[in-house]
Amino acid sequence: MEYSINKLSQLAGVSTRTLRYYDEIGLLEPKRISSSGYRIYGKEELKLLQHILLYKELGFELLTIKQIITDPHFDKRRALLSHREKLLEQKKQIDALIQNVNKTLDSLERRTEMADTERFEGFKKEKLLENEKRYGKEICDKYGEDTVEKANKKFMNLTEEEFKEQEQLAQDIIANLKEAFKTDDPSSELAQKCAEMHKKWLLYFWDQYTPEMHANLAKMYVEDERFTQYYDKEQPGLAKFLYEAIQIYTNQKRT
Amino acid sequence: MEYSINKLSQLAGVSTRTLRYYDEIGLLEPKRISSSGYRIYGKEELKLLQHILLYKELGFELLTIKQIITDPHFDKRRALLSHREKLLEQKKQIDALIQNVNKTLDSLERRTEMADTERFEGFKKEKLLENEKRYGKEICDKYGEDTVEKANKKFMNLTEEEFKEQEQLAQDIIANLKEAFKTDDPSSELAQKCAEMHKKWLLYFWDQYTPEMHANLAKMYVEDERFTQYYDKEQPGLAKFLYEAIQIYTNQKRT
DNA sequence: ATACACGTTGACGTAACGTCAATGTCAACA
DNA sequence: TGTTGACATTGACGTTACGTCAACGTGTAT
Numbered sequence: 001m002e003y004s005i006n007k008l009s010q011l012a013g014v015s016t017r018t019l020r021y022y023d024e025i026g027l028l029e030p031k032r033i034s035s036s037g038y039r040i041y042g043k044e045e046l047k048l049l050q051h052i053l054l055y056k057e058l059g060f061e062l063l064t065i066k067q068i069i070t071d072p073h074f075d076k077r078r079a080l081l082s083h084r085e086k087l088l089e090q091k092k093q094i095d096a097l098i099q100n101v102n103k104t105l106d107s108l109e110r111r112t113e114m115a116d117t118e119r120f121e122g123f124k125k126e127k128l129l130e131n132e133k134r135y136g137k138e139i140c141d142k143y144g145e146d147t148v149e150k151a152n153k154k155f156m157n158l159t160e161e162e163f164k165e166q167e168q169l170a171q172d173i174i175a176n177l178k179e180a181f182k183t184d185d186p187s188s189e190l191a192q193k194c195a196e197m198h199k200k201w202l203l204y205f206w207d208q209y210t211p212e213m214h215a216n217l218a219k220m221y222v223e224d225e226r227f228t229q230y231y232d233k234e235q236p237g238l239a240k241f242l243y244e245a246i247q248i249y250t251n252q253k254r255t
Numbered sequence: 256m257e258y259s260i261n262k263l264s265q266l267a268g269v270s271t272r273t274l275r276y277y278d279e280i281g282l283l284e285p286k287r288i289s290s291s292g293y294r295i296y297g298k299e300e301l302k303l304l305q306h307i308l309l310y311k312e313l314g315f316e317l318l319t320i321k322q323i324i325t326d327p328h329f330d331k332r333r334a335l336l337s338h339r340e341k342l343l344e345q346k347k348q349i350d351a352l353i354q355n356v357n358k359t360l361d362s363l364e365r366r367t368e369m370a371d372t373e374r375f376e377g378f379k380k381e382k383l384l385e386n387e388k389r390y391g392k393e394i395c396d397k398y399g400e401d402t403v404e405k406a407n408k409k410f411m412n413l414t415e416e417e418f419k420e421q422e423q424l425a426q427d428i429i430a431n432l433k434e435a436f437k438t439d440d441p442s443s444e445l446a447q448k449c450a451e452m453h454k455k456w457l458l459y460f461w462d463q464y465t466p467e468m469h470a471n472l473a474k475m476y477v478e479d480e481r482f483t484q485y486y487d488k489e490q491p492g493l494a495k496f497l498y499e500a501i502q503i504y505t506n507q508k509r510t
Numbered sequence: 511a512t513a514c515a516c517g518t519t520g521a522c523g524t525a526a527c528g529t530c531a532a533t534g535t536c537a538a539c540a
Numbered sequence: 541t542g543t544t545g546a547c548a549t550t551g552a553c554g555t556t557a558c559g560t561c562a563a564c565g566t567g568t569a570t
Contacts, residue, residue, distance in 0.1 A: 001488060001489055001490070003488075004516080004517080005516090005517075006515095006516070006517085007491065010480075011480075011484045011487060011488055012484070013480055013481075015558080015559080016517090017557095017558060017559065017560085018557080018558065018559095020518090020519090020558095021557065021558060025557095034517095036517075036518085036565080036566055036567085037517075037518060037519095037565085037566090038516090038517055038518080038566085039517085039518090043488065046488055057352075057355065058352060058355055058356055058359065059352045059356075061556080061557095062556080062557070063556095076363065077360070077363055077364075080356055080359060080360050080363065081360070083356060084353060084356045084357070084360070087349055087352055087353050087356065088353065090349055091346060091349045091350065091353070094342055094345055094346045094349065095346065097312075097313060097314045097342055098339060098342050098343065098346070100312065100313055101313055101335055101338060101339045101342065102339070104313065104335060105332070105335050105336070105339070108331065108332055108335070109332075225265075225266075225268055226268075229266045229267070229268075232266060233256065233258075233266055233298065233301060234256060235256070236262065259547080259548080260547090260548075261546095261547065261548085270527080270528080271547095271548090272526095272527060272528065272529085273526080273527065273528095275527095275549090275550090276526065276527060280526095289548095291534080291535055291536085291548080291549090292534085292535090292548075292549060292550095293535085293547090293548055293549080294548085294549090316525075316526095317525080317526070318525090
């Protein structure tokens with residue numbers, strides 16, 4: 001029994017375009033070509049095609065399928081195992097995305113449903129959520145969940161006034177830092193004042209302070225681009241400058 | 256503060272190609288273009304870009320993101336909800352794929368680990384698995400799990416000899432059917448003999464037989480391409496011919 | 511002779527960029 | 541002032557697995 005491209009496509013339930021494509025990439029070639037150039041397939045090709053479709057249903061790429069069916073020594077078990085790993089990985093990613101979407105939905109609902117009196121509390125919660133989404137794991141890993149918990153609690157206890165002070169202070173630090181940056185000397189008086197202001201700012205969120213912790217945080221300012229960016233968007237190099245200023249500042253404190 | 260394309264890309268952690276692409280599709284255009292044609296971005300663009308990346312992390316398509324950020328009346332909640340649905344759907348699909356891969360792995364292991372004495376049992380199990388993978392749900396839905404269970408059990412009880420008989424019979428049916436097909440008359444003697452042979456064949460798997468069940472199955476031969484294909488691969492139209500022969504055969508039986 | 515179904519190759523489009531290539535611009539240094 | 545090197549531009553191809561034309565050739569029935 002021989003089949004034209006149309007018949008084979010109907011038997012197997014794929015489009016003729018698909019068969020032509022498989023021919024093109026050498027995945028499934030017709031048994032022979034008729035004098036007028038028509039593709040002619042045989043029973044073998046039908047079987048092969050069914051094999052191909054089986055693997056396709058498992059989500060394999062055509063290139064991989066080609067290897068599987070052309071090389072009979074190909075280790076199918078290994079291929080299946082690694083493929084399963086890939087699928088599990090994908091599943092994990094999708095789960096993470098779903099969680100992420102859920103969080104975003106949460107914060108959205110909070111914002112719309114919040115009464116005016118609760119607005120500030122909701123606002124802070126949202127900031128926390130945002131923060132968690134951006135840095136979540138890393139911070140916990142570095143400082144321990146306990147420390148993070150405490151910081152969050154302190155943050156939630158801020159009054160609206162304190163919050164505004166803190167914001168203002170953050171702005172002042174940047175302004176002074178920009179000035180100090182011109183001197184290009186992180187040990188300059190102004191730069192050291194910035195480091196001190198930065199410490200004061202931290203105490204809005206931390207309930208204990210050690211020079212080590214301060215120096216450690218500063219290191220993150222240059223190592224993690226998400227922090228770097230906060231200062232560098234005002235002036236490239238500002239994050240590193242602050243880092244150096246804080247190193248000098250905390251070294252003096254420790255001696 | 257103004258940023259060149261390179262600075263912005265570093266601040267936000269994306270490639271310059273990405274920024275050019277976003278410009279190309281009108282997702283994020285620079286604040287202005289310098290006299291020499293350079294793209295120049297401002298702080299606003301940085302913020303917008305961060306928003307874009309936020310949505311991108313959630314797995315939104317760029318086209319959707321464009322709508323979200325350009326139209327402030329866009330219903331973000333609805334977008335998030337429907338997006339979550341999409342993700343859940345994807346997750347379900349991946350789960351199904353994983354199950355499928357697991358089954359395939361199972362049947363593979365059975366084949367390799369099987370001792371010679373168990374070969375035939377393993378072989379039958381594999382056939383069943385294969386079958387289940389191909390038709391699983393539909394058959395159960397049509398006949399009820401109970402009937403399917405019984406049929407599977409009967410199948411597993413076949414001796415090697417019976418199995419071979421059954422295979423031979425299936426081949427004979429096709430051969431006769433091809434002959435009968437030439438007459439183009441499903442009520443012809445030969446065609447009716449085929450219907451009877453088909454009944455006999457069925458009794459290898461079914462422990463009860465009614466003309467209704469037989470006629471019903473025949474209907475599936477023309478309605479479900481996976482069955483059609485089994486006969487049509489020998490001769491287009493064969494499945495339908497058998498269907499008609501069986502209809503006539505069972506109608507006579509019922510009157 | 512004509513109609514009509516069926517076949518062919520070739521090309522573009524998809525999503526979101528990566529990766530060249532060819533060429534222009536800018537600041538700094540010898 | 542010429543040159544170097546970093547940075548910018550546009551343009552184009554490649555990626556995956558086909559869908560969807562277009563332009564054109566074949567086979568068969570009327």
